[in-house]
Amino acid sequence: MESVLTVNSLSKNFGNIKAIQNISFNIKKGQVIGLLGPNGSGKTTTLSIVIGIKRASYGSFSWFNLPEGKTANTRIGSLIEIPYFYPYLSLNRNLQIAAQVKGVNPNQIPQILDMVDLDKRANSKYQTLSLGMKQRLAIASALLGNPEVLVLDEPTNGLDPEGIAEVREIIIEQSRQGRTILLASHILDEVEKVCSDVIILKQGKIISQGRVNELLSEKHMVILSADNNEDLYAQLSNYKGIEIVEKRSDSLLVAWEDAGTIPEINQWLMHKGIVLSRIEPVKKSLESQFLQIIKQ
Amino acid sequence: MLKKLLTIEGHKTLFYPTFRTILIIHAILFLLVTAVASNISLTTQGIRIDKVFQFPHVWNTLAWIASWFNLLLGILAILLVSNEFQFKTFRKHIIDGLSRNEILLSKLFVFTLLAAYTMILVFISGILFGIAKSPTFSINDFIQGLPYLPVLFIQSLGYMLLGMLMAFLFKNSAFSIIAFLLYFFPVEPIIRAFMSDGVAAFMPAKTIANLTPMPDFVGISLSDIIQISNGSSSLEAMGIGSESLPLLVTTLIAIGYCLLFGLVTKLIVDHKNF
Numbered sequence: 170m171e172s173v174l175t176v177n178s179l180s181k182n183f184g185n186i187k188a189i190q191n192i193s194f195n196i197k198k199g200q201v202i203g204l205l206g207p208n209g210s211g212k213t214t215t216l217s218i219v220i221g222i223k224r225a226s227y228g229s230f231s232w233f234n235l236p237e238g239k240t241a242n243t244r245i246g247s248l249i250e251i252p253y254f255y256p257y258l259s260l261n262r263n264l265q266i267a268a269q270v271k272g273v274n275p276n277q278i279p280q281i282l283d284m285v286d287l288d289k290r291a292n293s294k295y296q297t298l299s300l301g302m303k304q305r306l307a308i309a310s311a312l313l314g315n316p317e318v319l320v321l322d323e324p325t326n327g328l329d330p331e332g333i334a335e336v337r338e339i340i341i342e343q344s345r346q347g348r349t350i351l352l353a354s355h356i357l358d359e360v361e362k363v364c365s366d367v368i369i370l371k372q373g374k375i376i377s378q379g380r381v382n383e384l385l386s387e388k389h390m391v392i393l394s395a396d397n398n399e400d401l402y403a404q405l406s407n408y409k410g411i412e413i414v415e416k417r418s419d420s421l422l423v424a425w426e427d428a429g430t431i432p433e434i435n436q437w438l439m440h441k442g443i444v445l446s447r448i449e450p451v452k453k454s455l456e457s458q459f460l461q462i463i464k465q
Numbered sequence: 466m467l468k469k470l471l472t473i474e475g476h477k478t479l480f481y482p483t484f485r486t487i488l489i490i491h492a493i494l495f496l497l498v499t500a501v502a503s504n505i506s507l508t509t510q511g512i513r514i515d516k517v518f519q520f521p522h523v524w525n526t527l528a529w530i531a532s533w534f535n536l537l538l539g540i541l542a543i544l545l546v547s548n549e550f551q552f553k554t555f556r557k558h559i560i561d562g563l564s565r566n567e568i569l570l571s572k573l574f575v576f577t578l579l580a581a582y583t584m585i586l587v588f589i590s591g592i593l594f595g596i597a598k599s600p601t602f603s604i605n606d607f608i609q610g611l612p613y614l615p616v617l618f619i620q621s622l623g624y625m626l627l628g629m630l631m632a633f634l635f636k637n638s639a640f641s642i643i644a645f646l647l648y649f650f651p652v653e654p655i656i657r658a659f660m661s662d663g664v665a666a667f668m669p670a671k672t673i674a675n676l677t678p679m680p681d682f683v684g685i686s687l688s689d690i691i692q693i694s695n696g697s698s699s700l701e702a703m704g705i706g707s708e709s710l711p712l713l714v715t716t717l718i719a720i721g722y723c724l725l726f727g728l729v730t731k732l733i734v735d736h737k738n739f
Contacts, residue, residue, distance in 0.1 A: 222560055222739075243562065253557040255477060255548075262476050269473045270561045 170197040172234055173318055173349045174219060179228035181214050188214040189373040192228070196351060198317075201344045203360030203381065204353040206370030212353035213250065215370075216322050219351075220247045232318075243271060246316035248324060252307030256296035260287060260306055263295055264313065273314035285309045285339055301332025308339055318349045325359060337363055382424060383414045390451040391431065394420035395443050404441050408434065420447060470571040478545060478575060487541045491534050492586060499530055503594055517680045518598040524610030525680045527587045527594070528617040532677040535621050536646070538583065539628035542576055543641045546632035556739040569734045573727065576625040583621045584614050613677065616712065619719050620676040626726035627669070633733045669722045675715050 172195060179192040189211035196202050204212045217223040219230050233244065254263045261278060268275040282288045285305040290298065298306065304324060311319055324340065325333040340363050344350050354360050360367050360381065367384055369377040377384060395401040402421060405411055411434070415422040435445060478484045503518045517526045549555045555568055591614075596602065627648070631641040649670050657665040665671060 220560060222556070247560060249560065253553040255481075255552055255554060257482060258476065258480055262480060266473050266476045267557075267561060269469055269476075270558050270563050272469070272562065 170199070172196070173198050173200075174230065174232055174351070175234075176215075176219065176230045177228055179215065179218060179225050179230060181211075181218060181223065182226045187373055189218075189370075192370075192373075192375055194368055194375070194378060196318075196349060198349055199344075199347055200366055201340075201350040201352065201364045203364035203367040204351065204370060205355070205357065205360045205367050207355055209372075210355075210370040211373040212355075212370060213322055214373075216247075216249055216320055216351070216353055220245060220249065220320055222249070243273070243314055244316050245318045245320060246311030246313065247320040247322075248307045248311045249320070249322045252303050252310070254295045254303075254306065254310075257294060259292045259294055260298075261291045263306070264310060267310045268313050271314050277313070277315070281309045281312050284312065284342075286335065299332070301328045301335060304328060304332065304336055305339065308336065312343070316348075318351065319343060320351045322353045323355070324352065325354070325356070333359075380414070382412060383422075390414065390422060390424045392420050392422055392447065392449040392451060393445055394447040395438075395445050397443070401438070401443055401445075404438060404443060408437065422451070466567070467574070470567060471574055474571050474575050481545075481548075483544060484541065487537060487544075488582075491537050494537075495531055495534055495586060496590060498533070499527060499590060499594065502526075502530065503598065515598055516685050517682060518594050520595045520599050520602070520606035521608075521610035522680060522685050523591050523595040523598070524587075524613040525678070527591050528613040528677040529679055531583055531587050531617055532620055532674070535583075535624040536649070538579055538621055539624035539645055540642055541579070542572075542625035542628035543632040543645060544638055545575065546572060546629050547636060547638035547641055550632075550636040550739075551638070553739075559739050565734050566731075569731055572629060576622060576629065579625060580618045580621040584618045587617055588614055612712075616676050616716050619716060619723065620673055623669075623673040623676075623719055623723050623726070626723050626730070630726050630730045630733070633730050633737065667718060672715055672718045672722060676712070676719055678712075 174194075174196040176192055176194050180190050181188045192211070192215055194202075204215065206212055214223065218225045219232075255266070258266075260282065264278045264281070265275050268278065279288065279291070282291050285308055287302060287305055287309065290302065295303070295306070308319075308321070308324065311321070319340075321340065325336050328336065337359065340350060340352065344363070344365075350364075352360070352364060364381050367378065367381045368375055369384070393401065393405075398416075398419070398421060402413065402416060405413060405421065405423060410425050410430070412424045413421055414424050431448065431450075435448070438445060503515065516522060549558075558568060559565070595607070599606070628641070628645050631645045631648075632638070635641045635644060653668055653670040657668055657671060660668070666675070
């Protein structure tokens, strides 16, 4: 997979305060990465550095394997902090300006406004929009020029439930279309619903990173093992609705939507000649799990 | 690049209600004052004021009247720059890929065009009033006072560039406008009071204000009757005139100040956190 962003031991100090320390991660094409952490954990600082509005104190980053520190602005669409627009101008005109600044064709504006469901408000002034609409316009602005990567910082912050749902829908739709997305959020539920991978930050340090359904899954997880785990693995790989989260030396950590199917699977495995020696449900509450990770 | 920056600024300024309002007020005030002034008839002791609205004096007169409203343009310049800080749109431009130089250049283009607008306003009204008031038309008289137009251009630009400098420095429109106005009065006049006359004449506000001197009403009006032989104007002879340097020298110094304001602003822009 093509590497989109590589971050190496990034650190940033504001005076004596260490905003982020030794942050390293790698994003591959098509991934939707969530940067999860409480307020003040360094999410915005990390994003600001990689999109080039803040300088790192130490460390480096590279977009698309380009020379270090170079930001490929036309290939990255970003939305950092709150949206910035001219309140007295119409949405259409605000996007015209953004398109000119980015050097992309303004012809795509109607289509992009349609994408974020603001096509009917194209000629309204920005100052007449609700907060949710403003946020959607900001995403529209980030989508100008069809960038390969979207960098979004707390895109649902301060929105009402309806606004949150709309913004999430847009993000999910964008990831479905194959766009790589780097999303910072302090809302666990959001990362869980939107992202494929997650990086958990606390006080400027990465404390955990991995697949979302591994780290944060709300699904029922079960540890299974049999005499021959290789066989078990091979068979389960073919079973629909089951995801093998982790292959351990003596067992498999698997997840599926509905715990009620455990007997069915057991029966199916028996039929295939595999006798389970261990079935251990892993009960995890999302919130407690997150707090557990944060406390470490 | 020029076209790109002008398109961006066009969207921002032409559809900015305050911009339109200030420009309309500027044009109306100028035309109103000019119209009223041209209809005043002072007939004291044979002095006839309407001579100053005839070619070639009309150029000097109108440039002088237009210069009263340059402060408006300076404030407009401040608003156009400080808005971008207030809306954080400079920051967005930088994130979206505009360079700091382009940000400065785009504003310079706008102010150059505004200075050209003032010049054109004065040119058109100069033609109208000049033809209406002059008893005869000669191309010589028409051309003679024209250099006041580019001089007015430099003057308006000077006001706007100083306004721009203040706005980039303070980011905030209220601070910048207050600093801008206070500099013209009383900060620089007080500084000048402690300087010798020779040096004081080179101070920026003084230099820029001297570009469009008050027309020599008395001299112009009397010129039919009395030939002033020694070349100095009658106002100066009466101690009212303020001109101390030839216009060309003043203009060159003013251009120097414009460049200086631009350079200082560039330094600020290069080191500013947007």
